[in-house]
Amino acid sequence: MKQQRPATARSVTDGLKLHRHLVRSPGRVHTVITLRPGTAARFSTNYYHGTWHVLSDDHGARLLARLLWGLSYQARPGTVILIDRPFLTPTPFDADPADPIVLVPGWCTPFDNRAASELKRQLPLASSDGTVRWHTFGLDRTSKPEARQSWWDHYRHWGDEGSVSRRSGLLVFAPATAEACRAWALSTAHLDTSGPYGTDHVELGSWERGLDGEIQVFRRFRPMVNVAGQARAQVLSLRDAPTDPATLRPAIWHEAEKVRGDAHLRIREWSGSRYELGRAAAVMLDHAEVSTLDDLADLGAVQAYRRMRDAEVKGLNLEMLWAMEGALTYRDRRSVDADRRRELLAELGPEPARQPRRRHRYRAPIRPTPGQRL
Numbered sequence: 001m002k003q004q005r006p007a008t009a010r011s012v013t014d015g016l017k018l019h020r021h022l023v024r025s026p027g028r029v030h031t032v033i034t035l036r037p038g039t040a041a042r043f044s045t046n047y048y049h050g051t052w053h054v055l056s057d058d059h060g061a062r063l064l065a066r067l068l069w070g071l072s073y074q075a076r077p078g079t080v081i082l083i084d085r086p087f088l089t090p091t092p093f094d095a096d097p098a099d100p101i102v103l104v105p106g107w108c109t110p111f112d113n114r115a116a117s118e119l120k121r122q123l124p125l126a127s128s129d130g131t132v133r134w135h136t137f138g139l140d141r142t143s144k145p146e147a148r149q150s151w152w153d154h155y156r157h158w159g160d161e162g163s164v165s166r167r168s169g170l171l172v173f174a175p176a177t178a179e180a181c182r183a184w185a186l187s188t189a190h191l192d193t194s195g196p197y198g199t200d201h202v203e204l205g206s207w208e209r210g211l212d213g214e215i216q217v218f219r220r221f222r223p224m225v226n227v228a229g230q231a232r233a234q235v236l237s238l239r240d241a242p243t244d245p246a247t248l249r250p251a252i253w254h255e256a257e258k259v260r261g262d263a264h265l266r267i268r269e270w271s272g273s274r275y276e277l278g279r280a281a282a283v284m285l286d287h288a289e290v291s292t293l294d295d296l297a298d299l300g301a302v303q304a305y306r307r308m309r310d311a312e313v314k315g316l317n318l319e320m321l322w323a324m325e326g327a328l329t330y331r332d333r334r335s336v337d338a339d340r341r342r343e344l345l346a347e348l349g350p351e352p353a354r355q356p357r358r359r360h361r362y363r364a365p366i367r368p369t370p371g372q373r374l
Helices: 058-074 113-121 144-157 178-189 223-238 245-260 278-289 293-299 302-309 319-327 337-348
Strands: 016-025 029-035 044-048 050-058 081-083 100-105 131-134 160-166 168-177 199-204 213-218 268-271 276-277
Touching: 016 081, 016 113, 029 113, 050 058, 050 160, 058 081, 058 100, 058 131, 058 178, 058 213, 113 160, 113 168, 144 178, 160 178, 160 213, 168 178, 178 199, 213 223, 223 245, 276 278, 276 293, 278 302, 278 319, 293 319, 302 319, 302 337, 319 337
Parallel strands: 029 081, 050 213, 100 168
Antiparallel strands: 016 029, 016 131, 044 050, 081 100, 160 168, 199 213, 268 276
């Protein structure tokens, strides 16, 4: 299939060009809309806490919002949108493979297990049967704060919004009405990862003991995918590598911390029946004469950091100070607000000036010339 120009690979404006495929199965024909080769967005999927997730970054969320908004107006019976490889990546947590994603207009296109199975059987789709212009009239205007609030006040209802489910290896998002599809699009368009946690999410689907779908974005989505891939490869290369997913995934999570170089920031770690110092954190805190969480509580985060700084512990930075403060107050280090950080820095005081290390110049040995006496 023809590649799009690099200049438009990251385009998420109105009038996107997408590919159209006719997928025939016994008794039915589906028009499958796909992304064009070269599109920069990437997505992943996983199942966690009883909820199916689509994972991406801010760019992926904006593209997904365009697809949903356009689907609410341009859907015809038998129309679905497919996001398949190469636009799928392994999960950014443990590098598990992702499922193809299908967006289905549930109000006009039946898509049962049989249809899902038939579509999955024909993947990957080969050459397209043409291109379409994906118009999203009104999305930019409705996304503005005042217009968005007015839209929610007028259209929002608490009926059946649709479903998110896995069918025959496909993750199927099926809004029940065109209004629900636009609601999902608006919620997705406003995902923002600029907060302190670098992530944001929106829950989708009907409430039945919990929502069954979620779109979650991460500011560092692609680096997270790369780290998870390295960690998985390293764990699987071990002679006694775990094979059970329940054991394999935690091993990959811990290995990923080592790959990122932030394993020491896990100050508080559950071990058997109680919390203890994380193993990597304990190595660094040993320079501060801290061997237990009680020792850290008695000494305080600032004094412990000062001792490690005086000992010139390798890899020490202020993230360790925030992590210790978070551990002592039972919260994530990223939840330590700016005011508290300034208080900690004021208590810590300026870093003492260090004497530059004297570099010894190399002097070559004196070699006597022939006949010369020393």
